[in-house]
Amino acid sequence: MKFNRLPPELQGWLRTMRARGSTPAEVLQTLLQSKYDQRYASDAVDAAWLEIPAQASAGQAVPSAEAVAQTAAASPLSKQLFDLPNNLDTFDRAVEMLFVIEAPRVVLFGNLLSDDECDALITLSRAKVQRSSVVNASTGAYDIHPARTSAGTYFNRGENELLQRIERRIAELVDCPLEHGEPIQVLHYQPGGEYKPHFDYFDPVHPGNQEVLAQGGQRIATLIMYLNDVEQGGSTVFPEIGLDVLPRKGHAVYFAYSDDAGALDARTLHGGSPVTGGEKWIATKWFRQRPYGGPGA
Ligand code: PD2
Ligand code: ZN
Numbered sequence: 001m002k003f004n005r006l007p008p009e010l011q012g013w014l015r016t017m018r019a020r021g022s023t024p025a026e027v028l029q030t031l032l033q034s035k036y037d038q039r040y041a042s043d044a045v046d047a048a049w050l051e052i053p054a055q056a057s058a059g060q061a062v063p064s065a066e067a068v069a070q071t072a073a074a075s076p077l078s079k080q081l082f083d084l085p086n087n088l089d090t091f092d093r094a095v096e097m098l099f100v101i102e103a104p105r106v107v108l109f110g111n112l113l114s115d116d117e118c119d120a121l122i123t124l125s126r127a128k129v130q131r132s133s134v135v136n137a138s139t140g141a142y143d144i145h146p147a148r149t150s151a152g153t154y155f156n157r158g159e160n161e162l163l164q165r166i167e168r169r170i171a172e173l174v175d176c177p178l179e180h181g182e183p184i185q186v187l188h189y190q191p192g193g194e195y196k197p198h199f200d201y202f203d204p205v206h207p208g209n210q211e212v213l214a215q216g217g218q219r220i221a222t223l224i225m226y227l228n229d230v231e232q233g234g235s236t237v238f239p240e241i242g243l244d245v246l247p248r249k250g251h252a253v254y255f256a257y258s259d260d261a262g263a264l265d266a267r268t269l270h271g272g273s274p275v276t277g278g279e280k281w282i283a284t285k286w287f288r289q290r291p292y293g294g295p296g297a
Helices: 008-019 024-033 038-051 065-074 115-126 161-174 207-214
Strands: 087-089 094-101 106-110 151-154 185-189 195-198 219-226 236-238 243-245 252-256 270-272 275-277 280-288
Touching: 008 024, 008 038, 024 038, 115 161, 115 185, 115 280, 161 219, 161 280
Parallel strands: none
Antiparallel strands: 087 094, 094 106, 106 252, 151 185, 185 280, 195 270, 219 252, 219 280, 236 243, 236 270
């Protein structure tokens, strides 16, 4: 395998790990934990160690070691989670921190949205939701898939005063520039609706993900905001860490996918469990490494 045939994001990451003095065995282990195929991961590590000079500085075409390190360091809410006040003051609202998990980094916020804001997001979305799709990692197409039985829509970033206010609040809260945020997506689950466990980041190994990765780099974190109280079911589950977040109107769960070394953490596998009573509405905001320039930006 030739190193320069690997996806650019993976090349950048391997350069970074090499430049930081990681051993091939450590890097291989991280790739395997992130669910890379054994043979592919092993060949990629071999190529990196054979072809990158030990002291190489990263080139222009890929994120530099410093950039990736900064990404991890600047990754939203990355540090001192336990030193933060229990209520975080944003420009217009005090948001509660209800629990934090350090690794993977998961935070439950209370009172992030008011009842009126939740209701307004639902009202604006109700007329335009359509069956949700998933990115086909092989082709890059958006496909309907039985693993995701919700209906959804999205709002352009800053589309109206409500979106501007909420996006500004979120940016302050998680300490991530507004421009790095994807447009807010609203999802509606009917009884029986679910979203099977998945990763929100894009696996750079798959060619179909190159287009979405070009629109601001890798996703680094997710914020799921609950817009209504669900009668039964509909929790957000993290099977690898045994966590089940119950939907509560105005609450939001935040999680970041990379550890402090910038490596993607497979423990952020998560899903939306089936709604067994009532309906469920959520709004999701994903954050990118760099300013997002895709649809809705
Ligand atoms: O609806 C959820 O709880 C859920 C679970 C997993 C939403 C998403 N992922 C998502 O929007 O990515
Ligand atoms: Zn998800």
